[in-house]
Structure formats: structure tokens, C-alpha cells
Amino acid sequence: MARGGGAEFVAAADMTFAAIGRAGIGQIEALMGIVPGGGGTQYLAGRVGRNRALEAVLSAGLYDAETAERYGWVNRAVPADELDEVVDRLARNIAALPEGVIAAAKHVILPEDLAEGLLRENDAWMGQIMRPAATGLIRDGLAHGAQTPDGERDLEGLLRRLAR
Template sequence: MKLERLNLFSEKGVATITIHNPPVNVLDVALMKELRHVLLTMRDRSDIRVLVFENANPDFFIAHVDMTLIDEPHAFDDIAREAPEGLNPFQALGELIREQPQVTIAKLAGIARGGGAEFVTAADMVFAAEGKAGLAQCEALMGIIPGGGGTQYLASCMTRARALEIILGADLIDAETAERYGWINRAIPLEQLDSFISRLANNIAALPKGVIAAAKLAMPVPDLGAGFLREHEAWAGLFAKPAAATLIRGGLAAGAQTRDGELDLEALLRGLNGYSSVDATVRNN
């Protein structure tokens, strides 16, 4: 497959995959196909031991799933047919990441919301830039809930109360808070992020043969099959309601998936829900 939205560079057992899908790195069909292709291809690369995912866009890692797909209900049909039984295509992408034989590292130097946040959370390790990175599961503001594994991944790395705060509070979470909640490994100053991850990735890649596989085997991921089914049914049920389509189309009309709109997407979506500036002032104080 010719890659148009991903740039690959490998050296000494470390493959760096840079996401570049202007203007805001939305997770559209084309990007998902390229991510799946890279993950599946890398499975058979014994010379590659670490995968590092990063964003070329200075503001966005992966904004979220492409909202314009609300009017293209069959856009993911091909990918859905390739998904394992019991998983929708978004859950299947997360599970591809979790099942990689390589160590997967998300270098978060921008915003990841919705499907982008789920992609990040599925990685083995996540390191985020202080003052620059942000994570959000803001689907509730669109009348739905996370449907790509977010409910299950969050419940696996933090308390139920904090996971519910993230899903129902639907706020953008900064790197420091994400670290405290257990969503990411560490929040790191932006100017140190590249060197820290480079050192870590190269140290892991240089380990004796068999160590990475043994460590990942000894620390198996939880079986989330039943939870994925509950999540999909709940997400699909809400997605089928008129409110979701109205809010998603309204968000696009108000500037979602443009740089300015995405920098404060939560405020944009709350405006559609009748969330006044007075309410916001009271809440922030």
C-alpha cells in the first residue's frame, strides 16, 4: 500500500510512524486503512522491536473519527468485514495495537480526542508533552459514548469514577492530570519529549532476543470481549438516535474539523447543547 498519511522511518530496531492527515489529523477511512496496513505488516518484521507513533501536526495527534462520516454510513464496511468477530472496526484497530509483538509507544505532542484518544490508550506506553498534549473522550457532547474501546481501556487503567468523569465530563484533560489519573505513563516537558522517548525506545530495542516477547506474554492484556460487546451496543444505540446526527452535523457547521474549531472543540459542542457562557463561568470558578 502506498502510504500518503503516514511517514515511516526505521533505525536500529525502532520504527517511527508519523501521522500526517491535514488539516487536523482526523481518523478517516484512508488513515485507518493505512494504520491497519502498517500494524499488520509490522507483525512479521522481526527486525523491528519498537513502534513509536507521533504527530506531524503541531496541534493534533489524531483529532477524532471523521465526523463527516455521519452522512456516509457504509464508509467503513470494507474494514468492518476484516474485523474479528465481536469487534466493530474502531475496536478492532485498538486491539491490533494491543496485540502487536513490538512494544508500542505513543508520543503525544498534541490533542487526541475520541477515536484518537482510544488509539493512544491502546498503546503499551504513552508519554505526553506538558502544556501541549491533551486527551478527551468528548463523544457525550455528540449524543453518544466512546465506541472504539474507550470505555474498556479507561476502566483498565484508572478507577471507574475517574473513567466516568472523563466520559461524562467530556473535558480536555491535560498531560499532568492524565498522568495522575493513570491514563498515560508520564507527562514530560515538551523540549525533553523527543530525547526521552528516543532513549527509551532504543534501550528497549537493544534488549536481548526474547525479552520483549517474554515480558508482553507474562503481562497479558485483559479479556475485554464482553465489555466490547456492551460498549458497541450502547454506542450503536445512541448513534442511531436523531440527536447524534443533529449534533455531529451541527458541530461540523460550527467549525469542527478546522484548526480553530478543534482547538476548543468541547466549547463548540457545548454551544450546540445550549451550554451558555454563564454556565461555563460558574463551572470554571
């Protein structure tokens, strides 16, 4: 499961893969009264487009592996028992490339300039995190076990119940 900062890490990675039936990814910050930070909005929009990024951020839902693949959030969704084999094979193939090919590919296949978008994201996050609603939702989430294994299993549900 990758939520919040974990989902931001996934979106920032060069390549990601998800196990069908086990993986889930979501930007849940809206349930805490804030927007994603850490480049989450910028990398996500670059991967899935503005419309789907807005859906993911504003729905604060947990997306399964197949949906994340269809949206472009992850490269590929594969059966859980095949995930290690798929990723290991790709890693071996990449590692076997002639010297300089990886660096050259990463040099020519650049993400868009993120500087302005990251500044906007930071300003929006800072504007929300200081609001009483966000402070209260985050405090209540922690008080109700959002950081515990049980809370993590249904984090979206826990936060939605608190927001009512």
C-alpha cells in the same frame, strides 16, 4: 491533542507520553450524544479505573498532561523540550534488550479479557448513534466547523455551545 478516536488510540497503546503544556486528551463523544467506541471505554477503564473513566467520559473535558499522568491515562508527562529525548532513550533501551524479552513481557503482562466489554461498548454506541439528538449534534458540529483547525482548538467549547 487527542480527542475521541485519538484518545482511544492513546488508551490502547502499550505506552504513551505527553508533553507538559502542549498535550491534551479527552473523550468528547458525550457532547455529540454518544459514548466512546473503538475500545475507548474498555481500555480507558483498564488504565484509570472505572471512577475516573466515568469522569472522563461524562465530563467530556480536555485533560492536561499532568492530570492524564496522575490518572494513569499516560505513562509519563514530561516537559515538551524533553519529550523526544525521553521517548528515544526508552525506545533504544527496549530495542537493546535480549531477543525474546519484549514478547515474553507482553505475554505475561496481559490486559484483562476485553471481549465482553467491547460487545457492551459497541451495543451502547450503536444505541446512541442512531438517536436524533446524536445525529443533530454531530451534523451541527460539522456545520459549525468542528473538523477545521479553529474548531479543533476549542472542540469541547464548540460542542458545549451547540448542546445548549
